[in-house]
Amino acid sequence: MSRVSTIRVFLAAALAAIAGGCGGDEPCQVICARNAECQPDAPSEDECLSLCEDLSADEIYADALEEQADCYEDASCQSIANGGCAPDYS
Numbered sequence: 001m002s003r004v005s006t007i008r009v010f011l012a013a014a015l016a017a018i019a020g021g022c023g024g025d026e027p028c029q030v031i032c033a034r035n036a037e038c039q040p041d042a043p044s045e046d047e048c049l050s051l052c053e054d055l056s057a058d059e060i061y062a063d064a065l066e067e068q069a070d071c072y073e074d075a076s077c078q079s080i081a082n083g084g085c086a087p088d089y090s
Helices: 003-015 027-038 045-055 059-074 077-081
Strands: none
Touching (some): 027 045, 027 059, 045 059
16 A cells, blocks of 8 residues: 555544534644644655645545544544544444
């Protein structure tokens, strides 16, 4: 799997799990800042923001990103690293 594909899979999973308000910040900013803080082996914050902004153009991803950002705001780093805000595609 290419690095871009790996990043897309990671971000789609990480970003689709959000549920709630983002305190005025854009969902991608919240998600990527928390990913950088909590998962040092994740893509860089700049890579995350670029991919997240591309994904947010799709309405399905945009809704999931908002939900995930809300989850990330309240979740501990341990919870985020363990997939506590992983998306539910059902």
